[in-house]
Amino acid sequence: MTDHDEAAAVRPLTLTWASRHLAAGERIVGAEALHGGVTAEMRRLTIRTPDGGHRDLVLRSFVDPFHLARAEDALHREAGALALLKGTDVPAPCLVAVDPTAARCEYPSLLMTRLAGRTAVEDEGLATRVPLLARQLVAIHAVRPANRPRTYEALTTADTVVVPKGADAAAWAMAIDMIREPAPPYQGRFLHRDFQPGNVLFDVPPATPADTRITGVVDWAGASWGPADLDVAHCSTNLALLHGPAWGPRFAEAYEEAGGTLAASASERLYWRVRDVLAFSEEVRLVARPWREAGRADLTNQAVERRLDTYLTTLLDTPG
Template identity: 30%
Template sequence: MIKEQPPPAALSWAAEVAGPGASIRTVRRLTGGTHAATHLLATTGDTAEIVLRRYPPGDMAAAKEANVLAALDGLDGWAPRLLDADPDGRRFGEPAVLISRLPGRADITPTSPHAAAAQLGRTLARLHASSLARLAGLRDGMAAATASSARAERSAPAAAILANHRHRLAEQHPVLTHYDFWSGNVLWHNGTLTGIIDWSGASLAPRGFDVSWCRLDLVLLHGPDAATAFLYAYQEAAGEAVPELALWDLFALTNSHHSVETWLPNYHDLGRTDLTAAALRKRHTAWTHQRLAAYRGR
């Protein structure tokens, strides 16, 4: 992660975008995420607040996020709007985007995890109902996942199952998929979910991709009951069940089999300092056993 404050050239760029004669009044780092350095910039211009996201040199995520946000065009208020982009890092050596600020803040320590999980489910169902008319240019999420998960699938407990049945997942109808829909990539205000952030991976993929990924995150944070509350709310809002749910859960578990401990900095940054790498592995393993049993007993 890029930890230092934004360089002067980045602030000058943001001031230009904020409006004629604008200047940057304050710079505040936003918590969550270890990939991009994210800062909230308060300005004196027409655009009072701007979010600056900077990526390591050579990283393609800025270009991907810019393309996705341009296509989403705010997603009826659920996604930030793209204000400007420097995907090649020509201004100050780091690929970056400037985006609008959504109300709220990240919160993975809700008073009622089940109520929060239900809101996550209803919001995801709304996302998945988005029209695909303007989104045909988004990447194929299943193809991208297959290309990046070869190592994990060789040794993960569900490797053989996925090798034989992955095609059943890929053949399902695609929807707008966030690709990293978890508790830390949504914002809250007064207990209400207000927006979705970090869109660089957005793809076209079956709904089970996001559903299973969020269920895994909820298990790690709050336990299987929260994952169930999320699923019930999602399916009620979507008006249909998620086909091959157990197989999708194994898909998410397999894709995270070698990396779940690396999620710890994200959780700590957002306040879950009680979690340890050993605890994440233990919960991941227990969820794997549970979902393997569900798949074999279906």
């Protein structure tokens, strides 16, 4: 087997496990590290087929000790979500195999099909992509599972928020006080829980960028049940940090224009958006690194923190 770089090397037990889930006559002939993942190692595996052709699979392995404790739950969630989405209009990978407890692999792992397309984090073409993202999220929220996934978790608390250096202290104090209050009531929906540009694949024709389309939605490890506002707030924050604070509210508008339904009152919608901003405060460095690896060298930790602060104050200053 040929590795494109040392980081791509698949560990022996995992390689054997993955090979057992191939079709007769197939074998793994290459591996390539995929960049952009935050919680797990991602690799593209090249499979040679008996007729001499090739196909690709994607291997996710939880290796980092910090994330290892939640690996079993995350892989059960992802496997369940991929099985649920099979046959729906949501373009998700197909599950090939999963070993959530590392019974046969060195680390908890999941093997799935690879989807065509690429992530798009550049500013160019954003006005075309935002409505596509909104329509795709509406379609995800329209899925009605026979068995609901576990209720969402909101891990950020008033005590875990990290106020950026130089931020508007009064605004952050107001926001922190907001999440001390109980969450608003909501109508549950099937959630992706990390729906954002880094987890959506696009086909962007160079000659006709207006014909851009979504080819896949990946990373379903957080799939859960909860308010649509959570997913909308999360994508809004990502867009605000990637492309500027004005794009956060614009995505929420696009979601409603696409037929999505958000919380009835402005105060309820604000609660979920503020909660997501505060959650980002704890992991600015984690989320900014993959963006820089994808070509956004301008998104330094400091630049992202400034945008986070500006976005928060924009939300709090927006009437009704």
